[in-house]
Amino acid sequence: MRIDARRRAGLRAGGVAAAAVLALTLAAPATAGDATDHGRGGQDRTYSFTVMGTSDLHGNALNWDYFKDAEYDDSAHNDVGLAKISTLVDQVRADRGARNTLLVDAGDTIQGTSLAYYYAKVAPITEGGEHPMAAAMNAIGYDAAALGNHEFNYGIPLLRTFEKQLDFPLLGANATSVRTGRPAFAPYVIETLHPRGGKPVRVGILGLTNPGVAIWDKANVEGQMQFGGLVETAKRYVPEMRRKGADVVIVSAHSGADTSSSYGDTLPFPENAATLVAEQVPGIDAILVGHAHQEIAERVVTNTATGRPVVLSEPLRWGMRLSVFDVDLSFHRGRWSVEGVDAQVLNANTVPEDPQIVELLADEQATVVDYVNSVIGTSTEAMSAATARYEDTAALDFINHVQAQAVQAELTGADAALPVLSIAAPFNREAAIPAGEVSVRDVAGLYIYDNTLLGIKLTGAQVKAYLEKSAEYFKPVTAAGTYPASALTNAPTATAPNGTPDYNYDVMRGLDAPLTYDVDLGQPVGSRITGLAYDGVPVGDAQEFVIAINNYRQSGGGNFPGVTTAPVLVNRQVEIRQLLIDWVTAQQVIDPATFTATNPDWRLTWMGEPLTVTP
Structure with missing residues (x-):
């Protein structure tokens, strides 16, 4: 009744x-x-x-x-x-x-x-x-x-x-x-x-x-x-x-x-x-x-x-x-x-x-x-996440750009002067933003989870340790050359014996200046991140950064080091997916040229030589 x-x-x-x-x-x-x-x-x-x-x-x-x-x-x-x-x-x-x-x-x-x-x-x-x-x-x-x-x-x-x-x-x-x-x-x-x-x-x-x-x-x-x-x-x-x-x-x-x-x-x-x-x-x-x-x-x-x-x-x-x-x-x-x-x-x-x-x-x-299928903006070019797990892509750059902007806008006091970095994972290999008209559903496909956004503070040493953990996603190689993606990605580990899932591989990017680094697969796990620099200057161990990060990572998901005990500077419980939709709605135009560097921010290498990866 x-x-x-x-x-x-x-x-x-x-x-x-x-x-x-x-x-x-x-x-x-x-x-x-x-x-x-x-x-x-x-x-x-x-x-x-x-x-x-x-x-x-x-x-x-x-x-x-x-x-x-x-x-x-x-x-x-x-x-x-x-x-x-x-x-x-x-x-x-x-x-x-x-x-x-x-x-x-x-x-x-x-x-x-x-x-x-x-x-x-x-x-x-x-x-x-x-x-x-x-x-x-x-x-x-x-x-x-x-x-x-x-x-x-x-x-x-x-x-x-x-x-x-x-x-x-x-x-x-x-x-x-x-x-x-x-x-x-x-x-x-x-x-x-x-x-x-x-x-x-x-x-x-x-x-x-x-x-x-x-x-x-x-x-x-x-x-x-x-x-x-x-x-x-x-x-x-x-x-x-x-x-x-x-x-x-x-x-x-x-x-x-x-x-x-x-x-x-x-x-x-x-x-x-x-x-x-x-x-x-x-x-x-x-x-x-x-x-x-x-x-x-x-x-x-x-x-x-x-x-x-x-x-x-x-x-x-x-x-x-x-x-x-x-x-x-x-x-x-x-x-x-x-x-x-x-x-x-x-x-x-x-x-x-x-x-x-x-x-x-x-x-x-x-x-x-009808609303979800409605057009909320346009994109000057297509963006795909299909290759985001093994090369720098505009699709993940877009997510990191929006996240970092949102965190930066909430910072106050001395923290507002710190450089802001952001992390994003290749959640959905099928995600794509088309050239031309973009719908709510198109944008949402880039971020298929209901994660919310936080801003935490890490040192340069902790940033490097975080990236080293992320680099466990890759299998080692014995020489430079061309490899299919399956030969490099989803490496088995003690905690992921069937292969590290894509969502546990994070790309890190700078907002106001580039964060650049190589992932050297000729080096052992824990020593793969080389040439780590912010705005062209090597990152110092004591240097401080604000990291735009999702709640899954910050709460320990993936067991990334440093994040669960890091100071939380921003936490408004705003869904990242909705942030992306709101950004496109407000800006109307997605132009990858405004947030994607001419040269890749990161790349896969062997002993310093770039690797070529095929799908």
């Missing part, structure tokens, strides 16, 4: 967004989970209910890949989108009884696909119209959602418009107003479930967002909102929820399970803190985890104060999975107590899309598909 959207809309008109507590009653014919008598006089009862959870939907409403202009598919054959989630939710409601279920999200909803981008930047909902993600989530019948850090990417006015369009509360207990110090969003909601023949069960849902918003979206939130620690905030609100009658406390946390911080000690609060919340805050029964894009069917953490288990689950990303928490209660001496919580994840690729959601978003989908 869908929850009555009109009733929810009326509650929102009464001030849901600012309220600290919201009590809702779900009423529908029961099919499961009824209270059962077990003791004399009917005083002891049991009841079971289910909390379903999504997270990191990232604008995926339908099972569609906008950049391939086809249904979404990946190597694991995952499916994505709220239309798939809707079918899973309907199945759970039918199995457990709609009256005995709740549906919650853990954030990062309005950014990540062309659909989300279109209704934020091209036809923003602040100028009219309903956000497709709001429409779909309302139709499915969500009960609450936590704020993700990406909710702030398009500014607070658009976020507030999105919030008003929801028929359920958007929660963020640790997002507070700089001016008043009070919560900027509802901290929590208390839902009421009605077992047949039993006392109502009150389920508190606490929403926590990521403290990193203060760094990643500083330009949008500075002076307006501040973001406290998850543990500190939960310690305040969980007891309050219990005092206000919550029999069960569920936390929806946009924070990963494995404690870590991409921003190091820049903030006093860790980025990924869900396990810490479970361990350190008494009174929590389960945590819906988000942010880390991991699949955690069930993880049990023991609270150090009470010794009680807290169950965590994370539903991967993009609507690929639905977390399902089954909560068992017993009623004794006038109160409900949690006897156990079990969790699992359901796979969206096992069900069809809900045709109601598909139909609901048909017009918006058609509009965005």
Whole structure:
């Protein structure tokens, strides 16, 4: 059964967004989970209910890949989108009884696909119209959602418009107003479930967002909102929820399970803190985890104060999975107590899309598909990534140029005077920008991953070490001459016995002056980078550079040296793919002559002699 959207809309008109507590009653014919008598006089009862959870939907409403202009598919054959989630939710409601279920999200909803981008930047909902993600989530019948850090990417006015369009509360207990110090969003909601023949069960849902918003979206939130620690905030609100009658406390946390911080000690609060919340805050029964894009069917953490288990689950990303928490209660001496919580994840690729959601978003989908195939600029010449793994190409130069410009624009103070370098990998051998008209899809093909951009600081010695790691991609040769690409690339290593993938080979390039170097395949691994120079001057070990780098690399992907501990100077959580699209849209013309050197910045050699490589 869908929850009555009109009733929810009326509650929102009464001030849901600012309220600290919201009590809702779900009423529908029961099919499961009824209270059962077990003791004399009917005083002891049991009841079971289910909390379903999504997270990191990232604008995926339908099972569609906008950049391939086809249904979404990946190597694991995952499916994505709220239309798939809707079918899973309907199945759970039918199995457990709609009256005995709740549906919650853990954030990062309005950014990540062309659909989300279109209704934020091209036809923003602040100028009219309903956000497709709001429409779909309302139709499915969500009960609450936590704020993700990406909710702030398009500014607070658009976020507030999105919030008003929801028929359920958007929660963020640790997002507070700089001016008043009070919560900027509802901290929590208390839902009421009605077992047949039993006392109502009150389920508190606490929403926590990521403290990193203060760094990643500083330009949008500075002076307006501040973001406290998850543990500190939960310690305040969980007891309050219990005092206000919550029999069960569920936390929806946009924070990963494995404690870590991409921003190091820049903030006093860790980025990924869900396990810490479970361990350190008494009174929590389960945590819906988000942010880390991991699949955690069930993880049990023991609270150090009470010794009680807290169950965590994370539903991967993009609507690929639905977390399902089954909560068992017993009623004794006038109160409900949690006897156990079990969790699992359901796979969206096992069900069809809900045709109601598909139909609901048909017009918006058609509009965005047209947009993605639309022309946004021109290129003075064709650029191909087909040979980018073994020779300097304009295609990778273009990516590095845009990345480096974006990072340079964010630098402040003494760091703004440092030379900026950038790294890019040959992700897609089929990627090509045609001469003449260029579409959104053409540009997106250059960058097929959803990586975001950071700027870190490395020394000259670290730059060389980074390039030496990258050069492990190549197989050794014994003489100068001509080689097919397959004889040189994708070298097997101890960590990649089947061959180093293309995405683990990085090319590095300078923005305001060339960074030049040779990769000498006549030298042993670790000693292949020769002639490393910036603007024609040999790079000194102590020289400092700013490196435009993607979040996968910076977080340790590929195990490149120096990057995980390097100072982070820029981190606005902006997708690189979207940066490329925005750059072409703004500049209108791609002219490789403006960012590609006449002579190659790097080349493959043997003992100093250039190698010739054939496809």
